[in-house]
Amino acid sequence: MLRIHGTAKSRAFRCIWAAEEAGLPYEHVPVAFGPQMKAELAAVNPNGKIPAMQDGALTLFESLAINLHIAAKAGAPLMPSGDDASRVLQWTLWAATEVEPAIMQWAYNTYIRPAEQRDPALAKAGAAEAAARLAVLEGHLAANGPWLLGRDFTVADCNLAGVLYGSWLNGFDYGRLPKVKAWLDACFDRPAALKARKLREG
Ligand SMILES: N[C@@H](CCC(=O)N[C@@H](CS)C(=O)NCC(=O)O)C(=O)O
Numbered sequence: 001m002l003r004i005h006g007t008a009k010s011r012a013f014r015c016i017w018a019a020e021e022a023g024l025p026y027e028h029v030p031v032a033f034g035p036q037m038k039a040e041l042a043a044v045n046p047n048g049k050i051p052a053m054q055d056g057a058l059t060l061f062e063s064l065a066i067n068l069h070i071a072a073k074a075g076a077p078l079m080p081s082g083d084d085a086s087r088v089l090q091w092t093l094w095a096a097t098e099v100e101p102a103i104m105q106w107a108y109n110t111y112i113r114p115a116e117q118r119d120p121a122l123a124k125a126g127a128a129e130a131a132a133r134l135a136v137l138e139g140h141l142a143a144n145g146p147w148l149l150g151r152d153f154t155v156a157d158c159n160l161a162g163v164l165y166g167s168w169l170n171g172f173d174y175g176r177l178p179k180v181k182a183w184l185d186a187c188f189d190r191p192a193a194l195k196a197r198k199l200r201e202g
Pocket residue numbers: 009010011012048049050051061062063064
């Protein structure tokens with residue numbers, strides 16, 4: 001059985017959501033933030049971060065890699081084959097390398113860090129950078145939606161929406177990105193997402 005380590009108030013949220021989408025049984029080990037975290041994670045993530053996952057003899061870190069593993073176990077439509085599998089990788093890497101750094105710069109300086117440690121200029125620059133990247137997604141969804149790969153929800157949606165979840169929940173301005181906003185709303189309204197959100201949002 002899958003074991004997902006990490007409180008749902010972390011990137012483990014993404015993996016819980018993916019496991020729910022896959023319909024796979026999993027055990028949630030809700031490792032919390034704090035000084036004890038690194039010791040608790042010593043056997044599963046040498047980075048000392050959450051999430052981590054165990055599946056039999058396999059131990060993995062990196063939330064989006066964990067999600068690809070979960071989806072591969074479930075098969076299509078969550079993890080399609082052929083060219084669509086490559087498209088899943090494209091959107092997953094785009095989420096991690098092009099979108100997450102910018103949206104996290106906005107997030108750290110808007111709602112994550114204590115107020116006295118936030119830099120409004122960095123928040124503004126992160127928001128502008130994220131919006132520029134997301135304009136590409138806006139055009140893609142307009143031409144190819146409703147999901148990233150078209151007709152079916154896949155782990156590509158789970159991974160990219162997972163990266164954007166905090167911004168969606170915490171007031172990022174999606175006003176000029178109506179297709180992205182509608183797609184995020186649809187992602188987080190899925191029954192599997194609602195189960196993960198219940199753990200995260202209470
Ligand atoms: N790229 C990693 C990032 C993991 C990460 O930074 N996790 C945060 C929680 S969301 C963490 O454990 N932070 C604690 C720390 O950095 O010490 C992933 O996607 O899994």
